[in-house]
Amino acid sequence: MNLQAQQDSIPTVDSLIVKNKYGLRLGIDLSKLARTYLESDYNGYEMNADYRIADKVYIAGEIGNEERTTSTEYLNSTAKGSYLKVGLDYNMYNNWAGMENMVYSGLRFGISNFDQTLNSYTIYDTSSSTWGQTLIFESEKFKGLSATWIELVFGFKAEVLNNVFVGVNVQIKGRLSEVRPNNFESIYIPGFGRTFDSGNFGVGFGYNISYLVPLFKKAKK
C-alpha cells in the first residue's frame, strides 16, 4: 500500500516512452575466419549468440572449433577440438533513445574437448654440442583431453546497419580444471588459447559481426 502511494506521487516529467529491441543476436567471429585463411597453422571458426533478458543484461555464449599447430624451438604439436562458452554480458553504456550499442563486460564459463598430437620434438640438452641434437619424429596422439575455465570479457558492439552489429572484445581467462596428456601437457586449448608455464591464465580476442533477430520491444524503465 505504501509503495503504491509512493509511485503515484512521482510526477511524470516526460510522456515519451523509449522502447528497446529485444531478440536473439547471432554472429560469427571474423578474426578466426581471417586467421584460417591467412595462417597455415590455424583452422577455426566461432559462432556466437546473445539474448537480452533485461535492460542491461544479456545471456551470451559462443561455440566453436579450432585446430592449431604450435611450433617452438623444441616442440611441435597440434591441438584440435571444440568448445562452448556460456555466461552473461552486462551493458555499461547508456544509449541514446532508440540506439542499441553496447560497451560491455561479461563473464563466461568455458569447456573444451580436444585431441593433441605431438608431431616432433628436440631433446633439450645443454651439452648437445658434444654429440649433436636428438630430434624425435614419432608422432603421438593424445585423445580425450579437456579443460574448463572462467573468462572475463570486455568489449563493445556497435550497430552499423539496422540490426547489424560489429564488435571487438578481449578475454582474460583462468583455467579451472584440465585433463592433461600423459608425459606432455596442453600447449593450446581450443577456445582457451595458448597456455603458459607460469600459470593457469590465458588471453584471447574476438572480432565479431552479428545480426539481431528482433522478437519484441519493451519499454525502457
Added chain:
Amino acid sequence: MKKFIYLFLIVIFSCEKDDICSGTTQTTPRLVIEFYNISAPDEILAVPGLFAYGLDAEDLEVPINNEIVTTRSSITLPLKTDDILTRFKLYKSYDEVDGVTNGNPDTIKITYDTENVYVSRACGYKTNFDIQTFSISSDTDQWMISSEILITKITNENEIHVKILH
C-alpha cells in the same frame, strides 16, 4: 578499465619469459663421476691433470664442451641421447705440447636405457638415463682400477652416479 589494461600488459610481457627455458631448470642431466682412493675407498682423491674426450663409433676423439684440463676429484660427462651406449677417454696427467699429447688415457663405456620426460612448454623434453653397465677397458697402464655404480637412474647432476677407484 585502466586496471584491465595493466593486467593485459602484464600478461603480454610475461609471455616472453615463458618461452625461454630457464637455466636453472634441470633438463637432460649429465653423468657425474667421483674419484676415490684405491687404498682407502672412502676417501675422495683428486686426479692430477684430468681431461676427457668423447669417443665416437670410429674411435675418434670428440671434444666435450667446456672440458678443460684440471686437477679435480669429479667429472661431469654428457651421454648420447639418441643411443644407448657412450664411450669416453679419460686422461690422467694430460698435457699437450706442440701437438704431441702426453698422459695416461683409459676408456670407459656406459650402457644405459633412455627415457624422454616432458619438462615444460619452454624446455620441451629431457632425456633421463638408466645405467645398465659401466666398464673400464683394461690396458697395460690402467690408472682407473675399479668402479661402482652408486645411482642407476640419472635424473639430475646434484648426485654422484658412479664412483671410480684409482
